[in-house]
Amino acid sequence: MPQISRFFGIIIAMYYDDHNPPHFHAKYGNEECLIAIRDLTLLEGRLPSRALGMVIEWAATHQTELAANWELAKNLQPLHSIEPLL
Template sequence: MPSISAPLSNCKIYLYPGDHNPPHFHVRGPNSKALINIVTLEVMAGKVSKTDLAEVRTWAAKPENLALLVAEWRRLNERE
C-alpha cells in the first residue's frame, strides 16, 4: 500500500494499486479511516475527523499535491 508523503499531523494518505473508480485516496489515522474523491475532495465512504479532513483538503487542494495524487492514481490504476 503506497503511502503519499504529506506533512499531515495526525493521519496518512494512501493509494492502492488496482483500486476501483472514481479516483480516490485513503486517509488513515487514529480518528479517521475514509476514502476521499480526488476531484471533489468529498468523503466517499468511512469516517474522518473534522480536523483531519480540513488538513487533508488543504493539502490536497494545492495544485502540486493534486497533480501528485492524480499521477499516482494513474500510475497505480490505469488499465489498458
C-alpha cells in the same frame, strides 16, 4: 497500501489497481476515509473534522500529483511521495 504522504499523524495512501472513481485513503488513528481526487468529496468513512479539514487543504494543493499517482497505481507502477502539509 503504499503511503504517499504523512503529516500531523495523518497517513495518505493509495491502493494499486483500486476501484473507480479515482481516490485516495486518509487514515488518522483508528478512523479512515476515502476522498475523491477530482472534487475532493468524501466518498466513504470518516475522520475527525479537524483532520478532515487538513486532508482537504493538503489535497487541494496536490490534486495534480494525486491524479498522476492514481494513474501510476492503476498501471501498477511505483508511486511518488507528495510533500506533507506544513
